[in-house]
Amino acid sequence: MPGTVVITGSNGGMTILTVRQYALAHPEDHLILLVRDPSKLPAEAVPASDKIIYEALDMTSLEAVRKVSASIAARIKAGSLPRIKTLVCSAAIQVRIGVQSIRQDHADVQITSIEQPKVTPDGYEETIAVNHLAHFLLILELLPSMAPDGQIIIVGSDTHRNDYKFFVKKAAYAPLEQLVNVSPGSEPIENAKDNGLQRYATSKMLQLMTGHMLARRLKSHPTYSGINTVMFDPGAMGGTGMLRDQSRFRQALVDLAFSFPRVLNWIDPEFQISLKADSAATLLRIMEDREMAKVEPLEPVRETGGAPYYTPSGNLTQSYGETNEVEKSSALWADSVRLLGIRKNLSLE
Numbered sequence: 001m002p003g004t005v006v007i008t009g010s011n012g013g014m015t016i017l018t019v020r021q022y023a024l025a026h027p028e029d030h031l032i033l034l035v036r037d038p039s040k041l042p043a044e045a046v047p048a049s050d051k052i053i054y055e056a057l058d059m060t061s062l063e064a065v066r067k068v069s070a071s072i073a074a075r076i077k078a079g080s081l082p083r084i085k086t087l088v089c090s091a092a093i094q095v096r097i098g099v100q101s102i103r104q105d106h107a108d109v110q111i112t113s114i115e116q117p118k119v120t121p122d123g124y125e126e127t128i129a130v131n132h133l134a135h136f137l138l139i140l141e142l143l144p145s146m147a148p149d150g151q152i153i154i155v156g157s158d159t160h161r162n163d164y165k166f167f168v169k170k171a172a173y174a175p176l177e178q179l180v181n182v183s184p185g186s187e188p189i190e191n192a193k194d195n196g197l198q199r200y201a202t203s204k205m206l207q208l209m210t211g212h213m214l215a216r217r218l219k220s221h222p223t224y225s226g227i228n229t230v231m232f233d234p235g236a237m238g239g240t241g242m243l244r245d246q247s248r249f250r251q252a253l254v255d256l257a258f259s260f261p262r263v264l265n266w267i268d269p270e271f272q273i274s275l276k277a278d279s280a281a282t283l284l285r286i287m288e289d290r291e292m293a294k295v296e297p298l299e300p301v302r303e304t305g306g307a308p309y310y311t312p313s314g315n316l317t318q319s320y321g322e323t324n325e326v327e328k329s330s331a332l333w334a335d336s337v338r339l340l341g342i343r344k345n346l347s348l349e
């Protein structure tokens with residue numbers, strides 16, 4: 001059945017490949033491609049069609065997320081767009097180099113600081129703001145515009161594991177207010193190394209906690225029980241924008257190493273390296289094979305309910321650590337609702 005598909009991070013290294021394949025295979029669907037800067041989406045990347053709509057959205061602004069959601073909802077209500085069959089949450093940022101403005105000798109000076117937190121115009125730490133808060137808001141604002149059997153796809157990452165052995169500083173759950181209320185320049189330089197990676201990993205943990213909670217809350221909801229949530233780890237990929245803050249040399253080195261996933265995964269299967277084209281194909285499969293979202297998650301969330309989580313090659317896997325803790329996930333949900341000022345009727349509480 002034709003519908004609308006909304007995708008964040010549509011111009012991303014992996015996601016653009018999925019978008020292209022989906023657009024070619026499903027000309028009957030309307031695609032709303034949310035991109036920070038539509039000029040970054042090369043025209044040849046996506047087939048020309050009046051059903052493909054580019055919508056500018058900078059997810060560092062919660063007001064912008066509200067406006068875009070309201071505009072999509074209004075078009076669906078007016079009947080100019082069909083209901084949303086799929087919402088893909090794929091945008092993400094990993095901030096390792098922050099530029100901060102400081103006042104010095106009565107003048108504003110911009111300094112570049114490694115691993116210091118960057119703050120959005122709303123005043124929240126950027127990684128958590130974009131990856132978690134903006135998506136949380138988008139999902140809840142768009143829920144009333146979804147098809148009764150719609151699906152929500154959350155792109156996660158195994159960096160959410162608090163035993164993820166490739167990061168020195170692991171994902172660390174803390175109350176939301178503590179994670180988002182940071183001041184640039186506040187981290188002692190000697191402790192700052194790898195804090196950007198830790199913030200990214202933590203944001204992915206929050207996204208998976210949200211995904212499991214969303215699945216639980218939708219399942220028992222009187223109106224939305226037919227909407228499914230599914231989560232996907234695309235694996236460690238080269239050739240995307242995820243390392244944009246790194247030196248060109250380091251990016252080239254990672255891209256080269258990650259072009260040989262079989263060798264590296266054979267050396268250590270926990271690398272979970274995947275070619276971006278392969279991960280893009282799995283994301284496409286999840287969008288098309290809607291049964292994948294209906295599968296029961298693996299333990300330990302099977303008993304409490306939750307969303308199925310897939311590996312880069314599309315095998316069902318488990319999420320780890322705090323992502324499976326209902327109490328902490330409920331607290332995250334309540335804190336997110338409060339911080340974003342989400343209306344009671346949309347909060348699923």
Ligand SMILES: NC(=O)c1ccc[n+]([C@@H]2O[C@H](COP(=O)([O-])OP(=O)(O)OC[C@H]3O[C@@H](n4cnc5c(N)ncnc54)[C@H](OP(=O)(O)O)[C@@H]3O)[C@@H](O)[C@H]2O)c1
Nearest residue numbers: 009012013014036059060091092157235236237240241242
């Ligand atoms: N690459 C990996 O190794 C890896 C591993 C595990 C999971 N993932 C996940 O895979 C997904 C796709 O990432 P990717 O590797 O393809 O990276 P990517 O090329 O950097 O894609 C990320 C996308 O997010 C968008 N984005 C970032 N900040 C935004 C903002 N403020 N407003 C709107 N859009 C914003 C980017 O837009 P701009 O181009 O405008 O910045 C880009 O389209 C992400 O969820 C990522 O966490 C990646």
